[in-house]
Amino acid sequence: MSTAAAHDAHDHGPASGLSRWIFTTNHKDIGTLYLLFSLLMFFVGGAMAMVIRAELFQPGLQFVNPMFFNTMTTMHALIMIFGAVMPAFVGLANWLIPIMLGAPDMALPRMNNWSFWILPFAFTMLLSTLFMDGGGPAGGWTLYPPLVLQTGDAFPFVIFSIHMMGLSSIMGAINVVVTILNMRAPGMTLMKMPLFVWTWLITAYLLIAVMPVLAGAVTMLLTDKFFGTSFFSAAGGGDPVMFQHIFWFFGHPEVYILILPAFGIVSQIIPTFARKPLFGYSSMVYATASIAFLSFLVWAHHMFTVGMPLAGELFFMYATMLIAVPTGVKVFNWVSTMWKGSMTFETPMLFALGFVFMFTIGGFSGLMLAIAPVDFQYHDTYFVVAHFHYVLVTGAIYAIMAGAYYWLPKWTGNMYNETLGKWHFWLSTIFVNVLFFPQHFLGLAGMPRRIPDYSIQFTEFNVISSLGGFAFGLTQLLFAYIVISTIRGGKKATDQVWEGAEGLEWTLPSPPPYHSFTTAPVIK
Amino acid sequence: MSARTNLRVPQVLTGLALLSVAGIAAAEYGLNLRPGVTTIAQEAYSLHMLILWVCVAIGIVVFGAMFYSILNHRKSKGAVAAQFHESTAVEIAWTIIPFLILIGMAIPATKALIAMEDTSNSDLTIKVTGYQWKWQYEYLNEGVNFFSTLSTPKEEIFNRADKNPDYLLEVDNPVVVPVGKKVRLSITANDVIHAWWVPDLGMKKDAIPGFINEMWFNIDTPGTYRGQCAELCGKDHGFMPIVVVAKEQAEYDTWVADQLKMADAAAADSNRDFTMAELMARGEKVYTSNCAACHQANGEGVPGAFPALKGGVITTGPAAEHLALVMNGKAGTAMAAFAGQLNDADLAAVVTYERNAWGNNKGDVVQPAAVKAAR
Ligand SMILES: [Cu+2]
Numbered sequence: 001m002s003t004a005a006a007h008d009a010h011d012h013g014p015a016s017g018l019s020r021w022i023f024t025t026n027h028k029d030i031g032t033l034y035l036l037f038s039l040l041m042f043f044v045g046g047a048m049a050m051v052i053r054a055e056l057f058q059p060g061l062q063f064v065n066p067m068f069f070n071t072m073t074t075m076h077a078l079i080m081i082f083g084a085v086m087p088a089f090v091g092l093a094n095w096l097i098p099i100m101l102g103a104p105d106m107a108l109p110r111m112n113n114w115s116f117w118i119l120p121f122a123f124t125m126l127l128s129t130l131f132m133d134g135g136g137p138a139g140g141w142t143l144y145p146p147l148v149l150q151t152g153d154a155f156p157f158v159i160f161s162i163h164m165m166g167l168s169s170i171m172g173a174i175n176v177v178v179t180i181l182n183m184r185a186p187g188m189t190l191m192k193m194p195l196f197v198w199t200w201l202i203t204a205y206l207l208i209a210v211m212p213v214l215a216g217a218v219t220m221l222l223t224d225k226f227f228g229t230s231f232f233s234a235a236g237g238g239d240p241v242m243f244q245h246i247f248w249f250f251g252h253p254e255v256y257i258l259i260l261p262a263f264g265i266v267s268q269i270i271p272t273f274a275r276k277p278l279f280g281y282s283s284m285v286y287a288t289a290s291i292a293f294l295s296f297l298v299w300a301h302h303m304f305t306v307g308m309p310l311a312g313e314l315f316f317m318y319a320t321m322l323i324a325v326p327t328g329v330k331v332f333n334w335v336s337t338m339w340k341g342s343m344t345f346e347t348p349m350l351f352a353l354g355f356v357f358m359f360t361i362g363g364f365s366g367l368m369l370a371i372a373p374v375d376f377q378y379h380d381t382y383f384v385v386a387h388f389h390y391v392l393v394t395g396a397i398y399a400i401m402a403g404a405y406y407w408l409p410k411w412t413g414n415m416y417n418e419t420l421g422k423w424h425f426w427l428s429t430i431f432v433n434v435l436f437f438p439q440h441f442l443g444l445a446g447m448p449r450r451i452p453d454y455s456i457q458f459t460e461f462n463v464i465s466s467l468g469g470f471a472f473g474l475t476q477l478l479f480a481y482i483v484i485s486t487i488r489g490g491k492k493a494t495d496q497v498w499e500g501a502e503g504l505e506w507t508l509p510s511p512p513p514y515h516s517f518t519t520a521p522v523i524k
Numbered sequence: 525m526s527a528r529t530n531l532r533v534p535q536v537l538t539g540l541a542l543l544s545v546a547g548i549a550a551a552e553y554g555l556n557l558r559p560g561v562t563t564i565a566q567e568a569y570s571l572h573m574l575i576l577w578v579c580v581a582i583g584i585v586v587f588g589a590m591f592y593s594i595l596n597h598r599k600s601k602g603a604v605a606a607q608f609h610e611s612t613a614v615e616i617a618w619t620i621i622p623f624l625i626l627i628g629m630a631i632p633a634t635k636a637l638i639a640m641e642d643t644s645n646s647d648l649t650i651k652v653t654g655y656q657w658k659w660q661y662e663y664l665n666e667g668v669n670f671f672s673t674l675s676t677p678k679e680e681i682f683n684r685a686d687k688n689p690d691y692l693l694e695v696d697n698p699v700v701v702p703v704g705k706k707v708r709l710s711i712t713a714n715d716v717i718h719a720w721w722v723p724d725l726g727m728k729k730d731a732i733p734g735f736i737n738e739m740w741f742n743i744d745t746p747g748t749y750r751g752q753c754a755e756l757c758g759k760d761h762g763f764m765p766i767v768v769v770a771k772e773q774a775e776y777d778t779w780v781a782d783q784l785k786m787a788d789a790a791a792a793d794s795n796r797d798f799t800m801a802e803l804m805a806r807g808e809k810v811y812t813s814n815c816a817a818c819h820q821a822n823g824e825g826v827p828g829a830f831p832a833l834k835g836g837v838i839t840t841g842p843a844a845e846h847l848a849l850v851m852n853g854k855a856g857t858a859m860a861a862f863a864g865q866l867n868d869a870d871l872a873a874v875v876t877y878e879r880n881a882w883g884n885n886k887g888d889v890v891q892p893a894a895v896k897a898a899r
Contacts, residue, residue, distance in 0.1 A: 060687065066760060141743070147716040147758055152829055216811050234735065276607065281609065305733065307726050307738070314634060317633065324626060325619060325623055325626070327866065328618065329615070338594065339593050340605070341606070343597055367579060368579065371633045372633065373567065373633055377723065379719075380728070444555070444557040446558065446751070449756075454692065454762070455691050456691050
């Protein structure tokens, strides 16, 4: 207690050493932890993708056995979704929401610490299954029974790690909601909030609504396997398709959990570099809310081939097509924001533009997949793989990278190397298209997804795709280098950083003090 | 080599781009969806083309505006930012116009979907059952019943032999159907979920244990059409192809008659005794196509996943228990019940083989009569 008397309680800096990071309740520290964890998982999941592309480089079995191949596709998805993309967004939320709203910290700082520190344990447990008898989970990240029930010793560990990830997400989401609803600076009305905050508020509600659904579904798998229940076993009076309905009731909103914050980031960046206010702010908010609402009504478009009644297929087809309307509004708004602006093309803007272009391509293939009678041909082929990698890699991950370049000078006080940033963008963009665009052709030609070996008619495009994959993977090492060297030093950033940037975070010094907005700013 | 290491990055990029173009030119197959050979496949194809062109048109407008703006409204060209940030009229227009385009797509899609799901008035019904990792076909009226498994040799899969043109898309027993007839499939599965898909026939349906799904096709041109299981079903998901052979009615009738003769011959087998050598030879074949995928050709299994049969507790224990396990499977594991999949002689042969191969040398023989008694 003597130290408390030694200095002002509102002005102390971070603790020193490792305990700073373990016990921290500071939103900036926790944001940094989330972002670094996400970067690490991005490379772990990426390494698994390299194994997949190496095996698919040529027809025949070369490097891994089919069971391990299935483990790689399953783990790659789980790690990229729950370990890379979601924690990156939560990290951005932690860093940015308080300083965008003029709040001193997140509303529930101790829970914030806990929601981060669950993650390393969850992923250590998930990764440890690779070394268990029977190997890691190999039934696909969608965990469909009865196949998933054939998993060996890994099974309960996979289920518990998903429980832990869900727990972490729900706590993070509650924190975001409470912070946004209670801690805005005076005068910061809801309709004055930056769009990134809006998209996160809606995302947080989606998380709170659907993560318990996933937890329930996987718990039912657990009791089916170990406690003699038959929720999903037809022989015991259950229904294996019911799992798919429950899973995708979680899974489709989850898709928007992975993309709505990306919409928010891009909506911050484009106005800055176009030096022009965001076009249609309120329609952006309403479009985001509509997408979130519709996301609860479209789940069965992931399962058009399970044999639903005709009326069900028609309903889910129409509802899915409807999502194109609010999504289109967003793209039109971004293009209109650029229109008659005064644009410059620093790395964050390049990634944001790459996002708009390639996410829209993913949107087009999404519209094609919505058409049930043609989806019978596309379903479970590489066309679907191409589609969701366009929306998740060149969509979600491009937005995260755009955000990282955009706010890195604010976070660290140092400018990143612009030349290297541009190299990173152009190499990534060329290779990501070499990687994923040919997968459209593979799917249309009839190559199913999740196969370790393929008939020889698919060879050429798999060769191209794998080469693109290796090159894209290597290019990301450049990103890690740029981030680390910016943290270590570089040209000092100004407080404003970007000429056209607007918002409370740019009024703080770069880097911001450990405790910022201890006195709330007044918003006119 | 030193010249290569001196290559600058842009040159490498150009090289890679050229390589991709060369790859596309070398590809012998199209870039687009296959038009298929059935009415529903062709309907799916024309819908696919319609929506593709709509997307291309929207893409040209949106990306056109975006790139025009990127090229012309840049600071380096002295552009001064306008400050407009909303327009109710424009925003209403670009909500309503896409909605109308969607209705334009939904109408033909609805028609196609209704036609595809109409399985009534079929001429022929085949029950299709997915197993890990093979397909069973039962012709409900004709009484034909057989299994269809991958026939690609292991040497090709493990790169010890050149791959033939039908690599991974070839089976021992294809499904044979008559041309010009509406064929209805009743699709189910025995263990996990599979999906039956032949791209040229235009549709895929999941095969789900405990449920029966239906789909239909009507082929006009005789020919061989190939496809694969399309739902992840475990280790050998990539190795359970589907081959459909469409024949003229007369040839189809001959095929049915031949199949029935073969079935009679197999039934006769269960009423006679075999020698040890006959059982071992037959058992090895049955083992290779039904058991080796998991328990391996050398009987050593995969530790932690599939138990070893070489020196195994069951295979060296009492013969009756061994036979019962093979016939009834083991609940909660990947071990299937083979009683419904194999005939008496095959079951007798495979159990005999497992008890005497790989140095197990139990010396006992299981005869078809014993299997018949155990059913
Ligand atoms: Cu299968």
